[in-house]
Amino acid sequence: xxxxxxxxxxxxxxxxxxxxxxxxxxxxxxxxxxxxxxxxxxxxxxxxxxxxxxxxxxxxxxxxxxxxxxxxxxxxxxxxxxxxxxxxxxxxxxxxxxxxxxxxxxxxxxxxxxxxxxxxxxxxxxxxxxxxxxxxxxxxxxxxxxxxxxxxxxxxxxxxxxxxxxxxxxxxxxxxxxxxxxxxxxxxxxxxxxxxxxxxxxxxxxxxxxxxxxxxxxxxxxxxxxxxxxxxxxxxxxxxxxxxxxxxxxxxxxxxxxxxxxxxxxxxxxxxxxxxxxxxxxxxxxxxxxxxxxxxxxxxxxxxxxxxxxxxxxxxxxxxxxxxxxxxxxxxxxxxxxxx
Amino acid sequence: xxxxxxxxxxxxxxxxxxxxxxxxxxxxxxxxxxxxxxxxxxxxxxxxxxxxxxxxxxxxxxxxxxxxxxxxxxxxxxxxxxxxxxxxxxxxxxxxxxxxxxxxxxxxxxxxxxxxxxxxxxxxxxxxxxxxxxxxxxxxxxxxxxxxxxxxxxxxxxxxxxxxxxxxxxxxxxxxxxxxxxxxxxxxxxxxxxxxxxxxxxxxxxxxxxxxxxxxxxxxxxxxxxxxxxxxxxxxxxxxxxxxxxxxxxxxxxxxxxxxxxxxxxxxxxxxxxxxxxxxxxxxxxxxxxxxxxxxxxxxxxxxxxxxxxxxxxxxxxxxxxxxxxxxxxxxxxxxxxxx
Numbered sequence: 001x002x003x004x005x006x007x008x009x010x011x012x013x014x015x016x017x018x019x020x021x022x023x024x025x026x027x028x029x030x031x032x033x034x035x036x037x038x039x040x041x042x043x044x045x046x047x048x049x050x051x052x053x054x055x056x057x058x059x060x061x062x063x064x065x066x067x068x069x070x071x072x073x074x075x076x077x078x079x080x081x082x083x084x085x086x087x088x089x090x091x092x093x094x095x096x097x098x099x100x101x102x103x104x105x106x107x108x109x110x111x112x113x114x115x116x117x118x119x120x121x122x123x124x125x126x127x128x129x130x131x132x133x134x135x136x137x138x139x140x141x142x143x144x145x146x147x148x149x150x151x152x153x154x155x156x157x158x159x160x161x162x163x164x165x166x167x168x169x170x171x172x173x174x175x176x177x178x179x180x181x182x183x184x185x186x187x188x189x190x191x192x193x194x195x196x197x198x199x200x201x202x203x204x205x206x207x208x209x210x211x212x213x214x215x216x217x218x219x220x221x222x223x224x225x226x227x228x229x230x231x232x233x234x235x236x237x238x239x240x241x242x243x244x245x246x247x248x249x250x251x252x253x254x255x256x257x258x259x260x261x262x263x264x265x266x267x268x269x270x271x272x273x274x275x276x277x278x279x280x281x282x283x284x285x286x287x288x289x290x291x292x293x294x295x296x297x298x299x300x301x302x303x304x305x306x307x308x309x310x311x312x313x314x315x316x317x318x319x320x321x322x323x324x325x326x327x328x329x330x331x332x333x334x335x336x337x338x339x340x
Numbered sequence: 341x342x343x344x345x346x347x348x349x350x351x352x353x354x355x356x357x358x359x360x361x362x363x364x365x366x367x368x369x370x371x372x373x374x375x376x377x378x379x380x381x382x383x384x385x386x387x388x389x390x391x392x393x394x395x396x397x398x399x400x401x402x403x404x405x406x407x408x409x410x411x412x413x414x415x416x417x418x419x420x421x422x423x424x425x426x427x428x429x430x431x432x433x434x435x436x437x438x439x440x441x442x443x444x445x446x447x448x449x450x451x452x453x454x455x456x457x458x459x460x461x462x463x464x465x466x467x468x469x470x471x472x473x474x475x476x477x478x479x480x481x482x483x484x485x486x487x488x489x490x491x492x493x494x495x496x497x498x499x500x501x502x503x504x505x506x507x508x509x510x511x512x513x514x515x516x517x518x519x520x521x522x523x524x525x526x527x528x529x530x531x532x533x534x535x536x537x538x539x540x541x542x543x544x545x546x547x548x549x550x551x552x553x554x555x556x557x558x559x560x561x562x563x564x565x566x567x568x569x570x571x572x573x574x575x576x577x578x579x580x581x582x583x584x585x586x587x588x589x590x591x592x593x594x595x596x597x598x599x600x601x602x603x604x605x606x607x608x609x610x611x612x613x614x615x616x617x618x619x620x621x622x623x624x625x626x627x628x629x630x631x632x633x634x635x636x637x638x639x640x641x642x643x644x645x646x647x648x649x650x651x652x653x654x655x656x657x658x659x660x661x662x663x664x665x666x667x668x669x670x671x672x673x674x675x676x677x678x679x680x
Contacts, residue, residue, distance in 0.1 A: 038463055053621045116618065116671045123378055274659065278456065281393045281623045281655035315621035319614065319669035326666060329659035331456040 011159045011250055014201035017166035017194060023074065024066040024164060027100055031055050031168075033175045036279035042336045045299050045306045047292075048179075049276075050172040053284045053315025057120070059241075060168050060313050061093035061155075064190055067164030068153055069097050078103060080149035085141035087113040087134070089241065089314055090155040095126035108141035110134040114318050156188030157248025166194025168311055173202045180306045181298065183291035185313050186210040186219050186261075187244040189251030195311060196254050209260040211294040213237040217263045219247050219255055228252050238269045238324060241287030241313060262294035269293070271330045276312075278331060286325060288313040292335075299337055351499045351590055354541035357506035357534060363414065364406040364504060367440055371395050371508075373515045376619040382676045385639050385646045387632075388519075389616075390512040393624045393655025397460070399581075400508050400653050401433035401495075404530055407504030408493055409437050418443060420489035425481035427453040427474070429581065429654055430495040435466035448481035450474040454658050496528030497588025506534025508651055513542045520646045521638065523631035525653050526550040526559050526601075527584040529591030535651060536594050549600040551634040553577040557603045559587050559595055568592050578609045578664060581627030581653060602634035609633070611670045616652075618671060626665060628653040632675075639677055 031051045040046045052060040065084075072078050078101060084094040087109040098105035107121055111130040121128050131137040145152035154161060168191070169182065182199045184192045192210045199206040212219050216235035222228045230246040237243055247255060255261075273289035276282070291310050299306060317325075371391045380386045392400040405424075412418050418441060424434040427449040438445035447461055451470040461468050471477040485492035494501060508531070509522065522539045524532045532550045539546040552559050556575035562568045570586040577583055587595060595601075613629035616622070631650050639646060657665075 038460065041463065058621055114671070116674070119674055120378065123381065274662075277623045278657070281398055283617045283621045283623055317618070319666055319671045322614075322662070322666040326659055326662040331454070331659045334456070334459055 012162045012197055014197055016163040017170050017198055020067040020163040021167045021170050023070040027066045028062050029055050030171050034280050039279050043299055044337055047308045048176055049310050049312045050168055051312050052168055053282050053312055057092040057096050058314055058316045059089035061089040062096055063167050064161035064164035065093035065097040065153055068160045069101050071160050073101055079151040082151055083141050083144045084153045085138050089316055091121045094153045095121050095124035099125040108137040110137050156190030157250050162190050162193045165191045166198045169195040169198035172309055178307055179206055179309045181207040182309045183209050183294050184311050185242050185287045185291055186212045187242040189247040189255050193251045193254035207259040209294055210258045211262045211291040213239040213242055214263040214265050216243045220261055220263050223261055238266055238286035239290050241285055264290045264293040270325050273325045274330045275335055283315045284312050285314045285317055352502045352537055354537055356503040357510050357538055360407040360503040361507045361510050363410040367406045368402050369395055370511050374620050379619050383639055384677055387648045388516055389650050389652045390508055391652050392508055393622050393652055397432040397436050398654055398656045399429035401429040402436055403507050404501035404504035405433040405437040405493055408500045409441050411500050413441055419491040422491055423481050423484045424493045425478050429656055431461045434493045435461050435464035439465040448477040450477050496530030497590050502530050502533045505531045506538045509535040509538035512649055518647055519649045521547040522649045523549045523634050524651050525582050525627050525631055526552045527582040529587040529595050533591045533594035547599040549634055550598045551602045551631040553579040553582055554603040554605050556583045560601055560603050563601055578606055578626035579630050581625055604630045604633040610665050613665045614670045615675055623655045624652050625654045625657055
């Protein structure tokens with residue numbers, strides 16, 4: 001589907017993220033930083049959250065898609081038609097961003113797409129084509145992308161997507177001073193890559209950590225094997241935003257430069273989703289509650305008071321996920337960090 | 341417990357709410373107005389939400405408690421000790437407001453208080469005493485309130501509480517123009533009373549509607565019988581914030597002046613809690629999702645485009661409530677208003 005050339009971790013620079021920020025700041029929201037004094041008190045450290053669940057379309061994905069299309073507009077290369085294959089936040093992101101530039105857009109999805117995501121994608125003006133299986137949808141999107149005047153928008157594995165996703169951290173560093181560490185969920189690695197570039201520009205001393213579900217740990221496995229490996233079949237995880245089969249050739253070199261990488265159990269993903277929903281009063285996805293387990297484990301090893309930034313990636317959750325998240329009551333077990 | 345004299349609906353004026361606003365604006369948050377373009381599009385009307393779930397302590401209750409204590413401070417009548425009986429948001433509100441004024445506070449609750457609400461109440465500095473039953477807790481609070489230098493803070497049935505709760509609508513009318521109708525959840529009636537006074541001052545043409553669970557419809561029954569009647573035993577409703585056994589002698593005269601009153605089924609409470617959590621990306625209580633069913637029914641009768649304000653009262657939800665709210669998938673049934 002993509003004809004991307006080999007690239008290195010230098011493929012996206014801080015200046016690319018600055019440019020992306022200028023390009024998309026009138027399209028995306030500068031989301032607020034939120035925190036919980038109770039949580040910070042229990043942990044003995046300060047934790048701040050960049051609330052991308054309050055972003056347009058309910059997820060950070062609008063940043064990459066907007067940057068990709070806005071850059072084409074800047075270069076006078078806007079296509080006649082845009083296509084993308086996704087059943088999730090990327091579908092809504094591409095639909096919304098394409099409408100902003102008045103480009104017709106077609107989304108190719110499997111017919112398992114949730115009613116609510118289908119409705120939102122269509123509300124943003126996209127034509128939605130559904131197929132019996134995801135590979136069929138992918139194939140149809142690929143064939144459509146070969147048509148004249150048509151551009152396919154990749155979900156993560158492209159410098160312009162990475163630079164766009166990096167604008168969340170860019171804004172956060174304008175909103176917050178003296179951050180010691182950043183924790184980011186890792187699916188395809190676009191958000192993690194962009195956040196890394198941004199944080200290391202602000203200060204090379206800022207630790208940047210990726211977090212992944214143990215049940216979909218292709219990135220962790222790739223880091224261990226020093227080569228990109230894919231999941232064997234669709235994973236079963238609450239963190240559906242991090243269930244991507246493999247990272248990409250653009251994102252992997254960045255992931256290799258992360259200061260740490262955490263793999264989180266399904267129990268811990270549900271635990272932190274409950275607690276962050278409760279403490280922050282935000283409807284946040286399991287994917288972005290997951291990094292808190294990484295934060296919790298990392299803080300146990302810290303001897304001085306830390307200021308931590310967590311990128312809350314989104315807030316689009318199916319009813320069946322909500323049922324699973326809340327099946328066990330974890331609110332009876334407050335996340336109190338006992339000093340070692 | 342209270343020795344309140346008989347009062348009329350003139351007991352709280354707009355000027356009392358203005359005074360309350362000046363008194364507490366440095367203690368409480370001016371919460372944002374949020375909306376969903378998708379929801380407004382589906383309804384064909386504009387609906388705005390005053391997001392009191394993002395308020396300090398996660399609920400509007402901090403407004404009344406703060407006003408009550410701040411007024412005592414203004415009058416140089418701050419007590420040596422404050423007491424309140426509550427297992428819910430009022431406990432946290434009184435704890436937080438008393439700490440602001442450095443007054444020791446004791447909360448009397450039944451031992452069924454949730455671990456998370458107990459922890460928050462204690463975090464705000466209150467001494468928490470728990471009892472086998474709620475009547476025992478109430479009795480102990482009453483006895484404590486008789487002690488010298490001790491003041492009991494009522495949950496809703498007092499002019500200073502009503503004026504304090506009215507500041508949510510006061511702020512909303514500073515944030516929004518041309519509102520046609522206001523929908524408010526009704527438990528004891530403090531929030532509904534304060535919102536009514538405020539809205540009718542802004543314009544007598546603004547319709548103000550109360551909304552109550554059908555399973556705890558003491559206010560609706562009281563309005564029908566033109567006298568305050570109590571629930572027969574504890575109700576079973578998702579909208580626990582509106583499960584108050586009866587309204588009060590201060591709030592009832594205001595409730596009698598409401599322009600409409602809606603009783604909502606448990607199915608509809610769960611339905612709107614799912615949809616508002618999903619669309620607004622906020623962790624909101626069933627109690628404040630409930631008014632949307634009133635809005636939905638009212639909008640069906642409207643022939644011109646309306647601008648509606650809903651006061652979202654809070655966001656403190658137990659895990660067992662979350663399980664019940666999400667037990668059935670209502671996200672497959674979008675709230676689309678078919679024009680009659």
